[in-house]
Amino acid sequence: MPHLRPRRARRTPAIRELLTQTRLHPRDLVLPVFVKEGLQEPAEIRSMPGVYQHTIASVRDLTEQARDAGLGGIMVFAVPQSRDALGSGATDPDGFFAAAIRAVAQAAEGALVVMSDICLDEFTDHGHCGVLRPDGTIDNDATIDRYAQMAVIHADAGADVVGLSGMMDGQTAEVRAALDDAGLIDTLILSYTAKYASAFYGPFRDAVESTLEGDRRTYQMDPANRREALRALDIEEASGADIVMVKPAGSYLDVLADLAAASSVPVAAYQVSGEYAMIEAASANGWIDRERVIVESLIAIRRAGADVILTYYALEAAAWLAGSRRDALPVNPPVASGSAGRVADAGAGSGRLDEFPAGPIPRADEVGR
Numbered sequence: 184m185p186h187l188r189p190r191r192a193r194r195t196p197a198i199r200e201l202l203t204q205t206r207l208h209p210r211d212l213v214l215p216v217f218v219k220e221g222l223q224e225p226a227e228i229r230s231m232p233g234v235y236q237h238t239i240a241s242v243r244d245l246t247e248q249a250r251d252a253g254l255g256g257i258m259v260f261a262v263p264q265s266r267d268a269l270g271s272g273a274t275d276p277d278g279f280f281a282a283a284i285r286a287v288a289q290a291a292e293g294a295l296v297v298m299s300d301i302c303l304d305e306f307t308d309h310g311h312c313g314v315l316r317p318d319g320t321i322d323n324d325a326t327i328d329r330y331a332q333m334a335v336i337h338a339d340a341g342a343d344v345v346g347l348s349g350m351m352d353g354q355t356a357e358v359r360a361a362l363d364d365a366g367l368i369d370t371l372i373l374s375y376t377a378k379y380a381s382a383f384y385g386p387f388r389d390a391v392e393s394t395l396e397g398d399r400r401t402y403q404m405d406p407a408n409r410r411e412a413l414r415a416l417d418i419e420e421a422s423g424a425d426i427v428m429v430k431p432a433g434s435y436l437d438v439l440a441d442l443a444a445a446s447s448v449p450v451a452a453y454q455v456s457g458e459y460a461m462i463e464a465a466s467a468n469g470w471i472d473r474e475r476v477i478v479e480s481l482i483a484i485r486r487a488g489a490d491v492i493l494t495y496y497a498l499e500a501a502a503w504l505a506g507s508r509r510d511a512l513p514v515n516p517p518v519a520s521g522s523a524g525r526v527a528d529a530g531a532g533s534g535r536l537d538e539f540p541a542g543p544i545p546r547a548d549e550v551g552r
């Protein structure tokens with residue numbers, strides 16, 4: 184007869200819930216949103232069913248939903264109407280991106296952390312994250328000057344956090360100095376510290392209508408490399424990063440665990456568009472249990488060490504988390520099955536949280552973790 188019986192601790196939902204090591208909370212989640220210039224109606228992204236390009240008006244609604252759902256934050260990406268070699272639109276203080284950030288910041292009412300993407304790829308006609316030299320290579324140092332201008336504009340427009348996703352050398356130090364010079368000492372920097380040259384970004388490029396030909400392998404990291412992420416962490420910490428990030432998340436949990444163990448600042452992870460698209464595609468075919476796979480994927484990212492998760496599922500997951508025990512989810516999901524409760528179906532492109540039978544969401548400081 185066995186005398187060590189670990190199954191004892193798995194016997195009932197109550198025991199499992201008490202002894203679980205990793206919990207998800209809406210405040211850990213950040214919703215990435217796409218706002219497109221000149222759009223009249225929210226437009227669903229072909230390769231990201233349920234995720235929309237938004238108008239300024241619909242992103243305002245979505246921000247209110249995110250705020251009311253008790254999310255931690257929202258990350259704004261802009262899709263401009265015109266592009267050029269320098270990505271000029273990115274540094275127009277009266278431009279569309281600044282207007283979108285202002286709208287989101289206003290609707291967030293201080294209850295959501297407002298983040299914005301600092302990168303040129305949506306604004307350049309060649310689709311690269313930086314400006315190019317005549318020979319077609321990236322001009323690193325000219326690029327980070329442009330990021331610095333962009334960051335000041337975003338912070339002025341109301342971004343609490345600027346997300347540096349361009350993977351240029353020296354970007355964090357350069358942006359920190361520019362923010363400080365402008366008196367924007369309280370703006371945080373989220374550094375995409377270990378951002379890999381990943382095929383999992385495919386659907387995002389639909390979302391921002393990317394014009395990129397070729398790839399980003401001279402600036403984003405080689406997916407085969409693990410050690411390099413720790414060097415990047417050293418550099419980013421020394422340069423003043425307030426939050427460091429690993430991206431993508433699901434296929435890079437080892438890197439995330441390394442960073443979480445070594446970092447002296449909070450660690451974020453980005454469950455990217457391709458991770459979302461794969462879950463949606465398999466679910467649509469009835470091949471996996473959508474809700475359970477989503478929750479499991481997010482729990483795994485937390486377990487590996489992420490304090491903060493950027494995910495297109497943020498609103499939907501928050502609604503589930505508010506309603507029930509994790510264990511009860513697969514059996515009795517509080518969200519109607521199929522797509523009824525999805526952000527997808529919110530006619531105006533916003534999450535229909537009013538349809539979720541979820542109660543008020545306790546704040547982290549009320550319930551602890």
Ligand code: PBG
Pocket residue numbers: 300302303304305312348349383384385386387388399454455456457
């Ligand atoms: C660059 C950027 C990308 C993503 C976020 N910021 C695309 C890229 O580097 O090619 C990808 C996010 C996702 O796939 O969900 N501005």
